[in-house]
Each structure stands twice: as structure tokens, then as C-alpha cells.
Amino acid sequence: MITFPPNWSSRRVALVHDWLTGMRGGERVLELLAAGFPQATIHTLLHCPSAISAGINAHSIETSWLQRLPGAARWYRYALPLLPLAARSLRPRDVDLVISCSHCVAKSVRPPPGARHVSYVFTPMRYAWTFFDEYFGPHPLKKAALAPLLAALRDWDRRAAERVDTFITLSRHVADRIRRFYGRDAKVVYPPVDTDYFTPDPAAEPGGFDLIVSALVPYKRLDLAVRAYNRLGRPLKIIGVGTETAALRRMAGPHIEFLGRRPDDVVRDHYRRCDCLIFPGEEDFGIVPLEANACGRPVIAFRRGGARETLTADVSGVFFDAQTDDALLAARETARAVRWDPAAIRRCAERFGQQRFIDEFARAIG
Numbered sequence: 001m002i003t004f005p006p007n008w009s010s011r012r013v014a015l016v017h018d019w020l021t022g023m024r025g026g027e028r029v030l031e032l033l034a035a036g037f038p039q040a041t042i043h044t045l046l047h048c049p050s051a052i053s054a055g056i057n058a059h060s061i062e063t064s065w066l067q068r069l070p071g072a073a074r075w076y077r078y079a080l081p082l083l084p085l086a087a088r089s090l091r092p093r094d095v096d097l098v099i100s101c102s103h104c105v106a107k108s109v110r111p112p113p114g115a116r117h118v119s120y121v122f123t124p125m126r127y128a129w130t131f132f133d134e135y136f137g138p139h140p141l142k143k144a145a146l147a148p149l150l151a152a153l154r155d156w157d158r159r160a161a162e163r164v165d166t167f168i169t170l171s172r173h174v175a176d177r178i179r180r181f182y183g184r185d186a187k188v189v190y191p192p193v194d195t196d197y198f199t200p201d202p203a204a205e206p207g208g209f210d211l212i213v214s215a216l217v218p219y220k221r222l223d224l225a226v227r228a229y230n231r232l233g234r235p236l237k238i239i240g241v242g243t244e245t246a247a248l249r250r251m252a253g254p255h256i257e258f259l260g261r262r263p264d265d266v267v268r269d270h271y272r273r274c275d276c277l278i279f280p281g282e283e284d285f286g287i288v289p290l291e292a293n294a295c296g297r298p299v300i301a302f303r304r305g306g307a308r309e310t311l312t313a314d315v316s317g318v319f320f321d322a323q324t325d326d327a328l329l330a331a332r333e334t335a336r337a338v339r340w341d342p343a344a345i346r347r348c349a350e351r352f353g354q355q356r357f358i359d360e361f362a363r364a365i366g
Helices: 006-010 025-036 072-078 080-087 132-136 140-161 172-182 222-232 245-251 264-273 287-294 325-337 342-350 354-365
Strands: 013-017 041-044 061-063 097-102 116-121 166-169 210-213 236-239 256-260 277-279 299-302 317-320
Touching (some): 013 025, 025 287, 072 080, 080 140, 116 354, 166 354, 210 264, 210 287, 222 245, 222 256, 222 325, 245 256, 264 287, 277 287, 287 299, 287 342, 317 325
Parallel strands (some): 013 041, 013 097, 041 061, 116 166, 210 277, 236 256, 277 299, 299 317
């Protein structure tokens, strides 16, 4: 049972989120904040109700003009220059506090006069600041063509950050980016993991497979895992959807299974039955590895980003140090030799529970 601060239910708050097109880590944060501020209106560029939890959908949700464009849910990621323009149409009203949850443009929202703006930044805009090759490819002509656009986006992003009164972020790794890119300090509040829902099941039958739960987008580096498991010949199940689905399917051998989007109970069942979770990308934090840990399962992760702050080597997971097939396969071999203790793995995840997030977030926003 989560206890929210008593004054939250009466505060005049608006919540802002980039887009609501699936339930990933950022949406889990929003879902919990929405439960704590039941009266808040949620402002977002785009809303796909069928892909979003009932807890979020229960709120009043206001969208940008992107929502009215035909097929926007399919192509909005390719319309990067339009996103700042769409964000300008998000106008919270009659509130004292605006809380934005942002990895792209939500932090650019203009609060009403006198309102304070707190932004929980998952990362500065990835497209403009980091992961260029992962999103756009290494081709030098493409880099040259996109350079003016990305420079303009970085300039806009820096100016948008000036409208934030208080920055909060989800890891020391991202706090360093905020300091470098925006020249601002950020309080670190690790995001919530639902350790009451994601639990071990001693009766679960081992499935004899490894698992990925992820959006299928370039920076997640699922191509690395597919290539490695093509060589390994071991069953790998992949839960998730995204722009890279078709390309990854073409790469994959017959022992790699794509399950698409699955409800939480199915995801939990796969966590409980997998031998280990594979986490090949550099993540800002990484809620999925901790959900797997909460179910008592170890993680094999690239030793960069938030995973360094959440996983404990040889207790809750194994790291690899280079994004290569050989490094991932060597880590998988190391994991086979470890005598994993599901109870010890779960204790590592319990440090990141939902009540801890609410308590720390409440102190950060005052």
C-alpha cells in the first residue's frame, strides 16, 4: 500500500508528458504521479488510449494538435522538427505547480504566471545530444545534412531548459548530462519499481530461455543481442514493439521469438521463468532489469549508464564492457557459472520500491 503525502490530493497540479503511446518506464513514473495527484490534468503531444493504463486514462488528458493529424501515432517520431511546435500548444491553466516528465519536449511547457515548474528529466533530448549513430546511422552525408537541424534543436532545448525552476532526474548518469548540456544541477530521485507486483513465484516452471523486455528502437541495441544469440543458438524471447521490429525479425534466427506487446501479467510470468534478462543498451536508468531482479532473476547488462547504479555484480547480474557479440556471449557464459540466490537478487531490487520514490520525490518538490 503506497502512502502519498496528505497535501497532494488538494494541490493544484498539472502533469505533462511527451507522448502516451505505450507503457514503458517513463509512463510507469507518470502513472504513479497521476495516482498521487488524482485531480491533475495530463498534457501530452499524443494519446493512444488502448496502449495506456487505466490509471492514466482515468485522468482528464489534453493533447496537442498532433493528435488531430491522420496516422500521427505511426509517424510522429519521424517528425522531430514539428515536436517543439506541437509542445507550444500545451498550456496548463489554473495551477500552482507543473510537473513535466520529459525525455524530449515536455520540459518546454510554459506554466501559467506564478506557477512553479518542476521537471523530472529522464534524459536531455536523445536525438539532439546523444546516440546520433543509433538513431540516424553513421553515414557522413546524412550527418552533414542533419547537422544544422540538430544544432537548432540543441539551441532550442537549452532555451527550453531555462523555463524549468527545479530539475529532478533518475540517475547520477543523467544528472551529469544535465549539468553538461544545460549548465544546471538536478536532484537525483531513482524511479519506482513495483516490487509488490513483480515478485518471485517458487512454483513457476523454468522456461529454458533468456529474455528481453524493451521498446524495439535503435539505442536499445537489440541488434547486438540478436546477432549474439544467432551465434549462441539459445532460445531468446523478445517482448516489445517499436520502429526496429521488422529489421530485427529479418536478422533473427529461428530460436529467437518476437512476442510483441504483452500485458503486465504475461511480462511478469516471463520474468519469473527466464534464465536471465539481457540488457544490451546504455540506459538512463533501466526499470526493466529491476523488475526482473524483483522476480528473482539475474540480468546481463552493458556496463554503462544507469545499470551501474542499480545492479550488483555477481549478486543481481553480470556486466559486459563492450557492445560486441563476443563480450555479450562471454558475460552469458560467466552467468552460467554463478550460483544465483533469488532472495539476494530480490533484495537488490527492493531498494527501488514505489514508496521510496514517492517519499524522495515529495521532498524534492517541497
